[in-house]
Amino acid sequence: MVEVFHESDGNISLLKSKIISIIGYGNQGRAQALNLRDTGLNVIIGNIDDRYKKIAEEDGFPVYPIIEAVLKSDIVFLLIPDEIMKPIFEEEISNNLKVNSSLVFASGYNIGFNLISPPNNIDVMLIAPRMIGVGVRENFLNGNSFFSFIGIEQNYTGNAREILLALAKGIGTLKKGAIMLSFKQEAELDLFNEQGFGPAFGRVLLSAIYTLIEAGYPPEAVLVEMYISNEMSYTYKKMADIGLIKQVDFHSKTSQYGAMSKGIRYRKLPLKPTMKEILKEIQDGEFTKEWSKKLTKLKFKAIKFFATKQKINKIEREVRKNLNLNLYDIYDADSPTNEELAKLKNITDELKLFEQYYE
Numbered sequence: 001m002v003e004v005f006h007e008s009d010g011n012i013s014l015l016k017s018k019i020i021s022i023i024g025y026g027n028q029g030r031a032q033a034l035n036l037r038d039t040g041l042n043v044i045i046g047n048i049d050d051r052y053k054k055i056a057e058e059d060g061f062p063v064y065p066i067i068e069a070v071l072k073s074d075i076v077f078l079l080i081p082d083e084i085m086k087p088i089f090e091e092e093i094s095n096n097l098k099v100n101s102s103l104v105f106a107s108g109y110n111i112g113f114n115l116i117s118p119p120n121n122i123d124v125m126l127i128a129p130r131m132i133g134v135g136v137r138e139n140f141l142n143g144n145s146f147f148s149f150i151g152i153e154q155n156y157t158g159n160a161r162e163i164l165l166a167l168a169k170g171i172g173t174l175k176k177g178a179i180m181l182s183f184k185q186e187a188e189l190d191l192f193n194e195q196g197f198g199p200a201f202g203r204v205l206l207s208a209i210y211t212l213i214e215a216g217y218p219p220e221a222v223l224v225e226m227y228i229s230n231e232m233s234y235t236y237k238k239m240a241d242i243g244l245i246k247q248v249d250f251h252s253k254t255s256q257y258g259a260m261s262k263g264i265r266y267r268k269l270p271l272k273p274t275m276k277e278i279l280k281e282i283q284d285g286e287f288t289k290e291w292s293k294k295l296t297k298l299k300f301k302a303i304k305f306f307a308t309k310q311k312i313n314k315i316e317r318e319v320r321k322n323l324n325l326n327l328y329d330i331y332d333a334d335s336p337t338n339e340e341l342a343k344l345k346n347i348t349d350e351l352k353l354f355e356q357y358y359e
């Protein structure tokens with residue numbers, strides 16, 4: 001049985017004499033630091049000298065270089081982006097952690113796929129909010145809370161579970177609930193949502209949009225109908241609030257009958273075999289290996305360039321202008337330079353496929 005924890009499972013008083021450092025005052029860092037401080041805990045920030053440092057100072061936190069903050073702390077939250085975590089951890093954090101201290105991650109990625117090896121005389125734990133940083137803060141302030149996946153990789157002190165639950169309560173997630181998983185499970189679920197579900201959903205959405213535009217409906221009306229109205233995001237919210245199927249009661253009988261009776265025609269869409277294949281690559285660490293290669297960062301730049309050249313981007317830009325909506329520069333990603341293309345020459349055929357796919 002999976003373990004789910006609630007408010008009464010966390011005891012904040014365990015943390016009263018501890019110094020907690022938040023390393024990286026970004027999306028999650030700022031939200032979690034503010035929530036922990038509002039809970040009455042002693043929070044300091046470790047950050048490089050950049051605009052985030054200024055924001056932390058304006059928010060009234062003591063801010064130190066990363067090494068100094070780690071040296072002062074009993075509990076260290078590592079809230080820098082996953083893809084740059086390894087070198088920073090190895091150069092500035094690992095050797096400066098106190099014996100018996102706690103190291104907290106907000107994502108299972110680096111530990112779950114063995115990219116980072118922490119010293120064995122500390123506790124290593126996970127509190128991964130299922131919520132963007134702004135939501136972590138807003139839902140703390142309005143009392144609605146948010147779900148998290150939590151985990152323990154290393155329990156050197158023998159008290160990791162109690163400390164983890166106290167921290168989870170301090171961040172504000174236990175009011176809603178925290179689900180115990182391994183680091184690897186958390187990372188795999190997250191990657192699968194991004195790779196197994198996201199692109200399939202995107203293809204379905206785009207197919208619907210092009211079907212309607214090709215049939216002659218005005219693009220402005222099509223995009224409003226399909227997503228710009230925000231109606232779909234309300235439907236998603238209602239799925240969470242009252243249930244995936246129960247929420248159909250918010251729609252008209254005509255809508256309900258139409259959706260239920262036509263759905264059967266899509267039953268043979270070959271989604272699951274591809275999803276299983278993608279999940280297996282994630283579980284086997286193939287994706288992690290691919291993403292950690294230098295060449296993949298260049299491949300990403302090229303693919304992103306092709307993606308932003310898609311027809312839908314031109315259509316959307318025009319529609320947004322006509323509907324007096326804000327325009328964003330996402331439509332103009334940098335093209336790879338000739339030098340970069342030369343480095344990619346071994347995968348020219350693969351890149352061609354991406355170019356055609358996004359055309």
Ligand code: NDP
Pocket residue numbers: 023024025026027028029047048050051052078079080081082084088105106107128129130131132133
């Ligand atoms: P951000 O992109 O907001 O960055 C966090 C901080 O890291 C910033 O202060 C940033 O400063 C700093 N940083 C970036 N590069 C460096 C560097 N080379 N050296 C030192 N500091 C650096 O990160 P997130 O808050 O999005 O992610 C933090 C963790 O939270 C990750 O593990 C992520 O997986 C997890 N998470 C994120 C969620 C989200 O919604 N964003 C949801 C749940 C978990 P600067 O950019 O100025 O360098």
